[in-house]
Amino acid sequence: MTSLLSAEPPAEPLPVPRTVEGVAAGLRALLANGALELPLPGHGGLARRWTALAAYGRRDLALARLAEGHTDAVAILDEAGRKPEPGSLYGVWAAKSGGTGAVLDDGRLSGTVRFCSGLTTLDRALVAAGDRLVEVDLSAAGVQRHPEVWQALGMDASDSGDVVFDSVRVAADSVIGPPGWYVERPGFVFGGTGVAAVWLGGVAGVLDVVREVLREKADEHQLAHFGALHTAIAAADALLAATAGVLEDAPDPAVLNDTCRASVEHAAREVLDRAPRITGPAPLCHDRGFAQRLADLQVFVRQHHGERDLAALGRRVLEVTP
Template identity: 45%
Template sequence: MLIDLPDLPLPGRGDTLERLRGLAALGRADLVACRLAEGHADAVAIRTELGDEPGDDGRWGVWAAAPSTVRAERAPEGWRLTGDRPWCPGAAWCTDALVTAVAEDGIRLFAVRNEGPYAQPLEGTWPAIGMSGSDSRTVRFTGAPARPVGGPGEYAGRPGFWHGGIGVAACWYGGALAVADTLLAAARSKELGPHALAHLGAVDVALGAAWAVLEDAARRIDAEPRADAGRLALRARAVVESAATEVIDRVGRALGADPLCRDVMHAQRIVDLTVYLRQSHAESDLEQLGHLLVEEGAPW
């Protein structure tokens, strides 16, 4: 798969909004390509933040979905990783990956070369329809040479962990824009009737609210890049997820089954976005946000 890797600004350095705009544009154009490009861009940000300065050295993924099923052991010649890591976007596309693994001193992040015989994508572990092109197979590591990136717990404990989560929400937002484009194009080409126009108006409201939240998040990240952004990210992700879900529903109600059955690109966008949105942890994330509000107080 040929993907142009974007040169996006790093988060928290004054241009976070441009980063989110770039990710949204990628999502609007192609959610699968966006998913892989976002992983690469996130890897660049992570490595920079944790002192593993990146160069122009390959196509990176971040394979760190919890819980970790890979173990890290320190051998005389360096660290080695062994175990199966599910949910690895770009399992064959990535040349390198940041992988979480359980070490004797806690969960660590490692840079690993994605090549045999040490790393092997497992056939049959991604029988997906939505986001099928992301090739998120399980990768089996067998004594894979690895380089630690940061110390124990640093990957998830840094503010940038949450900045990356907001970046994913920008990708969702871009996917929702692409779905909304189908309704807008239909409304411009023929008379759809008052109900469909009401759905179009509601789509605009949902997307406008979601982008306002992303803009606010970008501003806050740049103002306080080292602040704990957990509450900010959980709120932004929930708002964008809700907006994208509403867009999918309203476009379907406005246009019926026709574009789902006759427009292959629209149908693929719907299934891709539906799968991508499930990177949200739904009520679990809302519960976590609720706990933070109780502990820290509500901003409102």
């Protein structure tokens, strides 16, 4: 069976306890050794791209969040016929949560953007401002970072928080694409499925720990839960692997993207429910790395909006089904 997950878990886990500085150092190392230079969407290399993203997630979800954001920004720039600044780490900041968001007015960027990952680590960001996308040098005057607003234990080392843009000057050549281009371009869908590949790696990372717990001793109830987790993860993995070969040429890629995301989200919910029932309290209380993996997954997978996204998928399926 074709898989995005390697037979062996990734080497070199991040030091525990994990820190923002440690994740940033790991990300800089990936940039320096070329590990973030993934096949670009639209050129037939999605399987290799998603395999790399899944490997990042299996290693550490905070690191993977920043790695995926950088690679997504590079892909967006490529789709716009642009090149990233050499040696720079990028992110994509596009959240419009609770009425927040950035606006571009007469060459000035203003507003608050929430859920910005890498806010003290990254060099540059692609920021959604209304219906425009702009590239921002994060050392510019008026860029105000607020990591203190992030109170979650999950993804705590992803360097996330709010960014306030206080009349930041944006040159005309830093505006990317025409109005609406960011969400209307073909690569928007490819990026959404790439995030699902990271989630897939995250659930596989939890299963790696559970597997080692069960090697010491396992009863039939634990094995039943383990079998259910294996099935859910294998199904999501197979779906993403198959989708990687057809998504770029699909007549309705949004349905495939949303189906993949829903499949991995379902697997993640199974993991979050069953893994602690398999292990009991000991690893949750004595293994910081395992507890962190579960906390990270709980937060990160909520980029999927649950029933709202499932309803949108159901609506699309009805529209395209004869």
